[in-house]
Amino acid sequence: MQRIGIIGVGEIGRAIVTGLCDGADPSPAVFLSPRGARTAAELSERFEGVQVCADNQEVVDRSEVVIIAVRRLDRHEALAGLRVDGDRVVVNVMSGVGDDDLRRTLATDAPLVRAIPLPAVRERRSVTVTYPSHPVVDALFERLGGSHPVADEAAFNVFSALTGTLTTHYRYLATLTSWAIGHGIASDEADRYVRSLFQGVGRALGDETRSLHRLAADHETPNGNNERIRTTWFTAANSEALGKALDDLLADLT
Incomplete structure (x- = not known):
């Protein structure tokens, strides 16, 4: 896995980039959306392999794995008109947004995986719950502290609720x-x-x-x-x- 895109560069996006790139050898190429411009600019200045794209479509086009980390209420505006080819893997870290919902929004047949990364992934010390299991996504989060695939979306939602504490x-x-x-x-x-x-x-x-x-x-x-x-x-x-x-x-x- 060499090319990772992140749409929505807030606290979780920042943590993922830091965990992937800070002291990592080798570190992947990371493409950031202009959304969260200040944070994206800071990360691109700090890490050599991080670039800020002109728009979200460029993030998708340049990436193998696309992490969607926008706020739940902003997803329709942020993802409107986005074209995601089937050879991409999409990681959905939006709380309360199921993969069926996201698939309708993106109108794609690409693999969709839900994940619950926490801020401690920046230190590569946090286990990330995923559903469904996918080898590329599980390998990504293993680099950030560990991956914990669960059997179904009901179990995933229980873990998601726990993070609310x-x-x-x-x-x-x-x-x-x-x-x-x-x-x-x-x-x-x-x-x-x-x-x-x-x-x-x-x-x-x-x-x-x-x-x-x-x-x-x-x-x-x-x-x-x-x-x-x-x-x-x-x-x-x-x-x-x-x-x-x-x-x-x-x-x-x-």
Whole structure:
């Protein structure tokens, strides 16, 4: 795989380009749409093999693999009139847009593969869920931290819903920091400590010999501080509310 095109150069597009090109040997040729012009220009200046095309059709024409990463609401405008020959492979990273929908929009018989790349692909450390499995696409994401093909679109949508919890986790950490600041801790100290605390938790997740329930239990002392917060704040009602929010998101994605 030598030529990769990206239509829609936002945060995910930037992460994919960085993961493919930063320190990679060899790195592929990457063709970017002018959409997201500032980011595309920055990437083309940073990486020798990255070029910004005049329009989306040029991206498709010059690429073997075309990654579509525009926002769901912008897809019809961005993809209108685009011609995609059957020898291309199209990777659909638009949340909530199924391949049947995209095939109607593009009117193409090219292979279509859905994928859920996350920002950590820039460090080649994030597993990407794909559907259906395709050797070219799976190889692409193996380079970026790993590929996890799933059996059907229903399973794909479940994984997609899980990604909707990421910013909630960041806001949770920000709330902890704000609480410490409110109790007299300097902002930079609170921020540094909370980051360090949960970076350690993240490293513990690398121990796949223990389930997540086991990890939680191993980090909790009976009648200790962690048990107190878990049982008084993350109650059964809060757990149920989280499940309901995920169910609602899943219904929207399907």
